[in-house]
Amino acid sequence: MLRRFIAAVAIALAPAALLAADRIELPAGPNRDLVYAKCRTCHDLQYVKDSAGITADNWQALVEDMGQYGLRIPAAERDKIVKYLVTYLGPNPPAPAPAGSPSPAIDGAAMYARQCSACHQAHGGGIANTFPPLAGNTDLYRDRMFPVYVVLNGLTGAITVKGAQYNGTMPPFDHLSDAEIAAVIGYVRAAWENAELRPAGFVDVDESAVKNARARSMNNTEVHAYRAAH
Secondary structure: OOOHHHHHHHHHOOOOHHHHHHHOOOOOOHHHHHHHHHHOOOOOHHHHHHHHOHHHHHHHHHHHHHHHHHOOOHHHHHHHHHHHHHHHOOOOOOOOOOOOOOOOOOHHHHHHHOHHHHHHOOOOOOOOOEEEEOOOOOHHOOOOOHHHHHHHHHHEEEEEEEEEEEEEEEEEOOOOOOHHHHHHHHHHHHHHHHHHHHHOOOOOOHHHHHHHHHHHOOOHHHHHHHHHHH
């Protein structure tokens, strides 16, 4: 009980500055992306990794405790997160899956719903004064690669979107595969009439382009500087 309480408090109070540096790798498995998307938005994942091996009841209680600190997710997603934690960070984790296992087809809309909608909302409108909108956001076409760098590395610093100022930190979503990142960016660039912003001759990013971007060393403040230069 004491360990669970200390972990919950420590996670809740983790400084936002840690978000940009959070490159903690969790075991591969179904719904790992939900842990990154829903948990890393507010804190780093070091305590999650350090708690590997605790029982199913402890993981369940820990996730429930997060509700006291503002975690608001549908019950179905909460259950998937708990199932992942119990399975892959519980007392008896399975052996890693063999390399080269086939990947299912990627639905960009579904990926957006799982990874992005908590902050940018299902309608792409964002949250006033907190998270910028993606609907009608000209940053999507500021540069072919800019959204890729944002998803891979996060973004920190003041920006103006549709006349409103935002000054926060978006964590990196580099846990997503190259194909997943290309799919979600393709979806956002086409959704909510964003395709009307598309410059003539614009070339979409693909898995290969994301792979090349991943090899480029950038942090979230450098992404902000890149934005200012393009």
